[in-house]
Amino acid sequence: MSRYWLLLLLGIVPNAFAESQKASVSRGEYVFNTGGCASCHTKDQALAGNVELVTPFGTFFSPNITPDTQYGIGGWSDAQFVKAMREGISPAGGHYYPAFPYTAYASMPVQDLIDLKAYLDAQDPVSQPTLPHDLGFPFNQRVLLGVWKFFNDVDPWLANPNKSASWNRGSYLVNGPGHCAQCHTPRNIIGGLQSGVGMVGTEQGPDGEKVPALLDLTQAAFGAWNIDDITFALEVGMTPEGDFLGGSMSHVLDNTTSKMSPQDLTAMAEYLYSLNNP
Numbered sequence: 001m002s003r004y005w006l007l008l009l010l011g012i013v014p015n016a017f018a019e020s021q022k023a024s025v026s027r028g029e030y031v032f033n034t035g036g037c038a039s040c041h042t043k044d045q046a047l048a049g050n051v052e053l054v055t056p057f058g059t060f061f062s063p064n065i066t067p068d069t070q071y072g073i074g075g076w077s078d079a080q081f082v083k084a085m086r087e088g089i090s091p092a093g094g095h096y097y098p099a100f101p102y103t104a105y106a107s108m109p110v111q112d113l114i115d116l117k118a119y120l121d122a123q124d125p126v127s128q129p130t131l132p133h134d135l136g137f138p139f140n141q142r143v144l145l146g147v148w149k150f151f152n153d154v155d156p157w158l159a160n161p162n163k164s165a166s167w168n169r170g171s172y173l174v175n176g177p178g179h180c181a182q183c184h185t186p187r188n189i190i191g192g193l194q195s196g197v198g199m200v201g202t203e204q205g206p207d208g209e210k211v212p213a214l215l216d217l218t219q220a221a222f223g224a225w226n227i228d229d230i231t232f233a234l235e236v237g238m239t240p241e242g243d244f245l246g247g248s249m250s251h252v253l254d255n256t257t258s259k260m261s262p263q264d265l266t267a268m269a270e271y272l273y274s275l276n277n278p
């Protein structure tokens with residue numbers, strides 16, 4: 001190879017790499033929003049964790065997911081990150097608690113997760129240790145989570161070839177990264193989702209609050225909303241009756257749905273509408 005070509009390559013390759021890295025970070029930011037990561041990992045400092053998640057099993061403290069190498073996930077490889085997000089397994093081989101909704105993130109394409117990690121890596125590291133979870137026996141026994149996993153299968157999201165691309169995008173966002181079922185579907189006694197019944201709402205949502213049904217075939221409440229009502233509520237946080245959505249849904253509005261593209265909002269609304277208008 002002539003010297004000329006070598007010099008050209010030395011210039012272009014790093015530049016092309018920097019460009020593709022930048023594109024990955026910006027795609028990753030959108031993936032981050034669709035996954036609502038800030039709702040659980042940002043308290044005072046972005047992504048530094050220690051958000052308290054109160055459940056019937058005790059209180060979880062979300063970990064620091066900044067690129068800090070001591071307290072965050074700075075030293076992780078892409079493969080370790082993908083395994084954590086899709087299988088709920090830590091780099092040390094331990095099982096994560098389902099308070100981390102990896103069962104929903106399991107449906108995310110690997111490339112989206114790699115972009116997401118590029119975005120996380122580009123944020124400021126925060127040197128702050130994560131508080132230990134405060135769980136009663138036997139829930140404090142992490143090894144039992146292997147048994148939990150056995151009883152709570154992850155159903156990866158699959159496209160429905162009989163539906164439109166937009167419907168499928170909506171279904172993916174709701175059931176995958178948006179993890180809407182994590183609050184809108186009731187749980188069984190070991191904390192698994194009763195996926196069979198669908199998003200019928202629950203009296204015992206996060207912090208013991210009531211979560212309304214999104215699957216409402218009686219069309220008495222949410223089931224009566226049209227596609228525009230749903231899109232508007234997800235974007236602005238106001239119901240057709242003029243009430244503002246609050247509680248833990250306000251985090252979903254702030255961190256996820258208000259940051260989605262108009263196409264993605266309509267896609268989710270189209271999917272949610274179809275649940276009640278089969």
Ligand code: HEC
Nearest residue numbers: 035036037040060061062063065084090096097099100101
């Ligand atoms: C509903 C709350 C919640 C949401 C939403 C959430 N997480 Fe978490 N996450 C947790 C909890 C709680 C843990 C700790 C689980 C454990 O200790 O077993 C955790 C653990 C993690 C870990 C493992 C960290 C470590 O040090 O081992 C990573 C990585 C992570 N989350 C990334 C994300 C990303 C990226 C998103 C968005 C796509 C996200 N999380 C969304 C609650 C959440």
Ligand code: HEC
Nearest residue numbers: 178179180183210211212221222244245246247248249252
């Ligand atoms: C962290 C828990 C949580 C998650 C995750 C969540 N929701 Fe909610 N949602 C709630 C709560 C609580 C309410 C009730 C808010 C109120 O009445 O002020 C609610 C209300 C709603 C409503 C209004 C329904 C009605 O009849 O008034 C819609 C629509 C909705 N959520 C859609 C979604 C979608 C779509 C997702 C996923 C992108 C989602 N939610 C994820 C907790 C959650």
